Amino acid sequence: MTNPQLSGNISEPNQRSLKTLARAIAFSKGRFSLILVWCNYASLRSQILQQLQEQSTVKLRSLVLPESAKALYPMILAEVGDQPSEALMVLGLESVVALEELIASANRARDKFKSSFAFPVVLWGTDAVIRKLGRLAPDFNSWAGTPIKFSLTDQELIDWLRQKSEQVFTSNSTFTLNSSEPEAAQQELQSRGQKLEPELEASWEFILGLLHHRNQQIDTALEYYQQSLAFWQRANQLERQGRVLLRIAAAYSLQGKQHQADQKHCLQQTREHLQHSLAAFEQGQHLDLVAQHINQLGEVLRDLKEWESLQTLANKALMIHQNYGEPRQLAQDYGFLAQVALEQSRWSEAQQHAQQALELSQETSSADLQAQGLYHFLLAQSLGHLGQVQPAIDHLETARNQSQPQYYPQLYTGILEQLRLLYFEQHQYLKAFNLKLEQREIKSQYGLQAFIGAGRLQPQRQVIGTQDESPLPQQPEMIQDIVAASGRQQDVKRLIKRIGQTNYKLTVVYGQSGVGKSSILEAGLVPTLEVTPFERVRDTLPLLVRTYTNWVEDLNQQLSSRGVQPSDSTDTALCDVMRYSKKNPPKSPLERGTFIAPLSKGGWGDKDVPHNSENCCNANLTGVLAQLRQNSESNLLTVLIFDQFEEFFFTRQDQASKQAFYQFLRDCVEIPFVNVILSLREDYLHYFFEFTRTTELKIIDGDDRKILEILYYLGNFSPQDAKSVFQTLTERAKFHLEPALVDQLVQDLAGELGEIRPIELQIVGAQLQAKGITQLKEYQKHGTKTKLVERFLDEVIIDCGRENERVAQSVLYLLTDEKNTRPLKTKEDLAKDLEPESHKLDLVLEILIKSGVVLQIPGHPTAHYQLVHDYLVPFIRHKKGSDLLAELAREKEQRRQSEKKLNKILQWALFGSVIAVIAMTALWSRSSRLAKESAVAKTKATAEKLIAQSKQLQDEQPNQRPTAALLAVEAFNRLQSINQPTVEAQSNLQRSILQLPKFIHWIDDVSLYDFSPNSQYLAIGSSSGTVKVVEIETQDLVLTISHDKSVGEVIFSENGKYLATFGGDNKVNLANINSGKTTYNSN
Known part of the structure; x- marks a missing residue:
C-alpha cells in the first residue's frame, strides 16, 4: 500500500507544480506578490513543503494561523515585525473559525499588504478556502494568478482513504483527520468518476460521522453512522457493527446532555444501541471490548433510574472485570452498586x-478526578442517611472540587x-x-435552565461528552444565539461598531437598575468581541473589571491569564499623578447648564474620607499602561470594560485615588488600539461628569456635544423584544411555552409603561420554570405575575433560614415607605x-444583597441599604410587613416589662422567696419562647410531617431514637408556637424523650426537659434531683x-448561655453552660 504521508515519491503533476511554485517565489523576491496554493491534504502539504525547503533558493518562513484568527494583515504584520523576510508561507486557513470575516478583512486591507510587505506571501488553502477567497475578496484575490495545485493521484487517494479507514477501526489514538479533508476527498472522487468499493465506502461514512460528531453536528453524524452500520450488518462484521453502534450511542448521549428536555428519549x-453493541461484541467473542464498554451502559441505566437492571449489569461487569478489567473499571462497578443501594x-x-469504589479509583496511575468526585458524592449521601452529617459534608466538598461541570453538569449541580x-439543615444559611447561586449559574451556562432570575446572564458553555474530548471554540453563530437570548442584538451591534471606530475611544453605558447592563457586557459584548475582526487588528482582548478594591491587581491578573504578561516598567508617572497639582479644572457640562442629566436620586458617599493613597501609588498601574502600549504596537486591540463603575466611588472616596484613576483612563484612551467602556446606573451618572470636569480629555476637547456622543443609554424591552427573548431562552433549554401564555406574560409585564423590565422578565420566567408552568390556564391558576413575583420574594426570605424569616421580611418592608419609594437606611x-432580633440582621442583609433584592451603598461613616428595584416595592408592602413590625414592637415591650419584673424577682429570690422563684421561671420561660409562625396552615402541615418522620424513626431505626426525639420536639414547638398543640404531638414527644435513657447511658430517668433556644443543648431533669x-x-x-429532691423546673436563658433550675429542696441554681460553673445559688 502506498502511504502518501510517508512516501518520498512525488507524482509528476505535483513535481511540475512544485517547480512552478519555486520559480514564482524566486521571481517575487524583494517585492510583494500574492501566490495561492491549492492543496486539500495536510500530509501532502507537509511533503511538498519539505521538498520546497530543499529546492528553493529563497529562505522560507511559515505562519500557522490559530483557529481564533480574525484578520490576516495584522497577523502577518505581527509575525514579521522588524525582521526582514524573503518569503512567507501562510498555513491553517482551513481551520480558522471566522474564516469569512478574515477573508473580508483581507479584502478591505488590500492596499496595506503591498505597502507593508516587500516579499511574496504564499497562501495555502483547500478547495473551499480558495473558492471563498475568490467570492469574498475579489480585489485582494485579483493580485494572485491561477492557484498552483497539488493533488493526490487516483491510486494515492484510494490508498489514503484505506489507510484512514484502517486507523479508525483499529486504534483511534493514531487516527487524525482535518475536518476539511473528507469533503474535499468526496468531491475529488465524484469529479474523477471514482466509485469506492462498498467496504471502503462504509468505512468512510463512519469517518464522516466521527467528524460531524466531533463538531457536535449530531443529526448529520447519526445519518452517516446509520449508513455505515447498514453495510456491516449485511456483511455480518460483528466487531465493526459494535464499534459503530458505540458511536451512535455516544452521539445520542451527547445530544441528551445538551438538550435536557429531550434527555429521556x-x-x-x-x-438500546449500547445493548446491541455489547451483544455484537459478545457474539464475536470480543470480551475485551465488552469489558471496555459495558460500564457505558451502566451509566445510562443509572441516568434512566432502572435500578434493578443496573444491579444485574454491575454484578455481571464485576465478574468480567475480574479477568479483563482494571481497577478503574472495578471502581465504577462498585459505584453502580452503591447507587442502587442508596435508591x-x-x-x-x-x-x-x-468506599470500595473510591479506594479502587485511587489505585490507578492516572487519577480520574471526575469519577472520584462521583464516588465521594455517593459516599456522602450514604453517610448523610446514617446521621454522619459532618463527614458527609466533607465528602461533598471533595466531590465538588474534583468534579467539572462541563463533563456532567447534572452531576455537578446535584452535588451542589x-x-x-x-x-x-446545619443553619449555615x-x-x-452561595451554593444556590452557583447552581443557578451552572444551569444557565449549560442550558439546563432558561431563566437566570435576579442574576446576570452567563456566557454559554458547551457540554463535553467525555474527558477525552475538547470543547469547540465558540462559533459566531452560537454567540449570536447568546446575544439574541439577552434581547440586545442591536445594542451589541452598535457597541461593536463604536469600538471599531477611532472617534469612540470611550463609551459610557448607562441605564436604570435591572435593565441588564452587566448581562449585555459579560454574556453579549465580551464573547462577540472575541470573534469579531476589526480593521488592522490582529486580535481582540476584552478585560472586564467589576470589583474595585484591588482593581489594578485584577487587571494584571487578567493580562497574565490571557497570555499577556504585564510589563515590568519602572515608570514613576503614577506617583506623579498621586501628587497632582490642584489646578482649576474646566467646568462640567452640568455646571455650564449645557447638559441635563437624570440625577434626581443622587449618590451617596463622602469625598473627604481619608484613604491610603500609597496603596494605589505602589500598585503597578504604570506596568498596566506599558503593557497596553505594547499590545497596541502588536496590533492587539484591548477593550477595558469597567462594569458597575459606581462601585469604584464607593470603595475609593478620597480625591487622590479618584484623580489617579481618572488620569489612568485619560492615558488609556490616548493609546491606539485601546478602548474603554464604563457601565453605571443612571442615578450615578454624575460620577462620570466629575471625571470629565476634573480631567482634560483630548477626545472631548471642551465640546459638550462630544460628551453626549460618549453616552450610550440602555433601556427596557419593547413588547416585541420581550417576546423574542422568551422564545430564544425557552428554545435553548427546551422549555416550551404556549404562545398564548407568552402574549399574556408580555402584556402583564408591560403594564401601564408599555415596557418590560429585563430583570422582572427573568424573575417571572424563573418562577414559571420552577413551577413547570407552560400553559396559559396554569399561569392564570397560579395567580399570574403578581403571585410569581411574590413567590420569588418568599424564596429569598426562606433562604435566610426559618428562624430569620421574620427579620428578612421586616427588613424588606423597612426599605420601603408609604409613598412606595425606596428610602436609604443604615444598619x-x-x-x-428589629429588636429583639437585631442580631440576625447581618446574615439577612448579606443574603438579600446577594439575591439581587437589596443594594449596599458604602459610605462614611457607615453604609446604607436600599431596595434595588422600584417595582418590588408594592409587592413587599402587600405582604403585610407592618404587622410583623408591630409584632416585633409588642415583643420588645413585653421583653422590657419581663426584664423589669425579673430584676425585682431576683431581689426577692435573695431573701428565699419560693413564690418569687416560681414566678421568675414562668416569666423567663415566656420571654424565651417568642417565635411565632405567620402561616398557621403551613406550620400545622410541617409539624404533622415531622411527627410522622419521628414515629417512623422510632419504629424502624432504633439507633436513630435521639434524632426522633429532636423531630418530636420540633413538631411540638411549632404547634405550641401557634397555640395549637395536639394530643398526638404531646404523646409522641413524651414517648421520644422517655426512650432517651436507653440510648444515652448516663441518663437514668426523665421527669422534665427543656431545649436551648439555639437547639444546641437539651436539659433533662430527673426525679432523683439531678439535672x-x-x-x-x-x-x-x-x-x-x-x-436534694426532685427537679421542679429547668429553663434556658434566651441567649442559651445559662440554665436555671428549681428543685423540691426550694433551691434556685443559675449555671453557665460553657464554663459549667454555678453563678447563683439560693434557698
Missing part, C-alpha cells in the same frame, strides 16, 4: 460499596444541591445560599426597628446540677 436510544435505602451497604441542603436604622445538660449533636454530657 436520548437516553433510551443510547441504552433502595440500604445505607450501610451503599457506604461500603462507595446536596451540599446546600446539608448546610441549610450563607453557605447554602443602625434597621436594627432599631444533666446534653450537647445534642454529640450527645455528650456538658453539665450536671444536683438538688
Whole structure:
C-alpha cells in the first residue's frame, strides 16, 4: 500500500507544480506578490513543503494561523515585525473559525499588504478556502494568478482513504483527520468518476460521522453512522457493527446532555444501541471490548433510574472485570452498586460499596478526578442517611472540587444541591445560599435552565461528552444565539461598531437598575468581541473589571491569564499623578447648564474620607499602561470594560485615588488600539461628569456635544423584544411555552409603561420554570405575575433560614415607605426597628444583597441599604410587613416589662422567696419562647410531617431514637408556637424523650426537659434531683446540677448561655453552660 504521508515519491503533476511554485517565489523576491496554493491534504502539504525547503533558493518562513484568527494583515504584520523576510508561507486557513470575516478583512486591507510587505506571501488553502477567497475578496484575490495545485493521484487517494479507514477501526489514538479533508476527498472522487468499493465506502461514512460528531453536528453524524452500520450488518462484521453502534450511542448521549428536555428519549436510544453493541461484541467473542464498554451502559441505566437492571449489569461487569478489567473499571462497578443501594435505602451497604469504589479509583496511575468526585458524592449521601452529617459534608466538598461541570453538569449541580441542603439543615444559611447561586449559574451556562432570575446572564458553555474530548471554540453563530437570548442584538451591534471606530475611544453605558447592563457586557459584548475582526487588528482582548478594591491587581491578573504578561516598567508617572497639582479644572457640562442629566436620586458617599493613597501609588498601574502600549504596537486591540463603575466611588472616596484613576483612563484612551467602556446606573451618572470636569480629555476637547456622543443609554424591552427573548431562552433549554401564555406574560409585564423590565422578565420566567408552568390556564391558576413575583420574594426570605424569616421580611418592608419609594437606611436604622432580633440582621442583609433584592451603598461613616428595584416595592408592602413590625414592637415591650419584673424577682429570690422563684421561671420561660409562625396552615402541615418522620424513626431505626426525639420536639414547638398543640404531638414527644435513657447511658430517668433556644443543648431533669445538660449533636454530657429532691423546673436563658433550675429542696441554681460553673445559688 502506498502511504502518501510517508512516501518520498512525488507524482509528476505535483513535481511540475512544485517547480512552478519555486520559480514564482524566486521571481517575487524583494517585492510583494500574492501566490495561492491549492492543496486539500495536510500530509501532502507537509511533503511538498519539505521538498520546497530543499529546492528553493529563497529562505522560507511559515505562519500557522490559530483557529481564533480574525484578520490576516495584522497577523502577518505581527509575525514579521522588524525582521526582514524573503518569503512567507501562510498555513491553517482551513481551520480558522471566522474564516469569512478574515477573508473580508483581507479584502478591505488590500492596499496595506503591498505597502507593508516587500516579499511574496504564499497562501495555502483547500478547495473551499480558495473558492471563498475568490467570492469574498475579489480585489485582494485579483493580485494572485491561477492557484498552483497539488493533488493526490487516483491510486494515492484510494490508498489514503484505506489507510484512514484502517486507523479508525483499529486504534483511534493514531487516527487524525482535518475536518476539511473528507469533503474535499468526496468531491475529488465524484469529479474523477471514482466509485469506492462498498467496504471502503462504509468505512468512510463512519469517518464522516466521527467528524460531524466531533463538531457536535449530531443529526448529520447519526445519518452517516446509520449508513455505515447498514453495510456491516449485511456483511455480518460483528466487531465493526459494535464499534459503530458505540458511536451512535455516544452521539445520542451527547445530544441528551445538551438538550435536557429531550434527555429521556436520548437516553433510551443510547441504552438500546449500547445493548446491541455489547451483544455484537459478545457474539464475536470480543470480551475485551465488552469489558471496555459495558460500564457505558451502566451509566445510562443509572441516568434512566432502572435500578434493578443496573444491579444485574454491575454484578455481571464485576465478574468480567475480574479477568479483563482494571481497577478503574472495578471502581465504577462498585459505584453502580452503591447507587442502587442508596435508591433502595440500604445505607450501610451503599457506604461500603462507595468506599470500595473510591479506594479502587485511587489505585490507578492516572487519577480520574471526575469519577472520584462521583464516588465521594455517593459516599456522602450514604453517610448523610446514617446521621454522619459532618463527614458527609466533607465528602461533598471533595466531590465538588474534583468534579467539572462541563463533563456532567447534572452531576455537578446535584452535588451542589446536596451540599446546600446539608448546610441549610446545619443553619449555615450563607453557605447554602452561595451554593444556590452557583447552581443557578451552572444551569444557565449549560442550558439546563432558561431563566437566570435576579442574576446576570452567563456566557454559554458547551457540554463535553467525555474527558477525552475538547470543547469547540465558540462559533459566531452560537454567540449570536447568546446575544439574541439577552434581547440586545442591536445594542451589541452598535457597541461593536463604536469600538471599531477611532472617534469612540470611550463609551459610557448607562441605564436604570435591572435593565441588564452587566448581562449585555459579560454574556453579549465580551464573547462577540472575541470573534469579531476589526480593521488592522490582529486580535481582540476584552478585560472586564467589576470589583474595585484591588482593581489594578485584577487587571494584571487578567493580562497574565490571557497570555499577556504585564510589563515590568519602572515608570514613576503614577506617583506623579498621586501628587497632582490642584489646578482649576474646566467646568462640567452640568455646571455650564449645557447638559441635563437624570440625577434626581443622587449618590451617596463622602469625598473627604481619608484613604491610603500609597496603596494605589505602589500598585503597578504604570506596568498596566506599558503593557497596553505594547499590545497596541502588536496590533492587539484591548477593550477595558469597567462594569458597575459606581462601585469604584464607593470603595475609593478620597480625591487622590479618584484623580489617579481618572488620569489612568485619560492615558488609556490616548493609546491606539485601546478602548474603554464604563457601565453605571443612571442615578450615578454624575460620577462620570466629575471625571470629565476634573480631567482634560483630548477626545472631548471642551465640546459638550462630544460628551453626549460618549453616552450610550440602555433601556427596557419593547413588547416585541420581550417576546423574542422568551422564545430564544425557552428554545435553548427546551422549555416550551404556549404562545398564548407568552402574549399574556408580555402584556402583564408591560403594564401601564408599555415596557418590560429585563430583570422582572427573568424573575417571572424563573418562577414559571420552577413551577413547570407552560400553559396559559396554569399561569392564570397560579395567580399570574403578581403571585410569581411574590413567590420569588418568599424564596429569598426562606433562604435566610426559618428562624430569620421574620427579620428578612421586616427588613424588606423597612426599605420601603408609604409613598412606595425606596428610602436609604443604615444598619443602625434597621436594627432599631428589629429588636429583639437585631442580631440576625447581618446574615439577612448579606443574603438579600446577594439575591439581587437589596443594594449596599458604602459610605462614611457607615453604609446604607436600599431596595434595588422600584417595582418590588408594592409587592413587599402587600405582604403585610407592618404587622410583623408591630409584632416585633409588642415583643420588645413585653421583653422590657419581663426584664423589669425579673430584676425585682431576683431581689426577692435573695431573701428565699419560693413564690418569687416560681414566678421568675414562668416569666423567663415566656420571654424565651417568642417565635411565632405567620402561616398557621403551613406550620400545622410541617409539624404533622415531622411527627410522622419521628414515629417512623422510632419504629424502624432504633439507633436513630435521639434524632426522633429532636423531630418530636420540633413538631411540638411549632404547634405550641401557634397555640395549637395536639394530643398526638404531646404523646409522641413524651414517648421520644422517655426512650432517651436507653440510648444515652448516663441518663437514668426523665421527669422534665427543656431545649436551648439555639437547639444546641437539651436539659433533662430527673426525679432523683439531678439535672444533666446534653450537647445534642454529640450527645455528650456538658453539665450536671444536683438538688436534694426532685427537679421542679429547668429553663434556658434566651441567649442559651445559662440554665436555671428549681428543685423540691426550694433551691434556685443559675449555671453557665460553657464554663459549667454555678453563678447563683439560693434557698
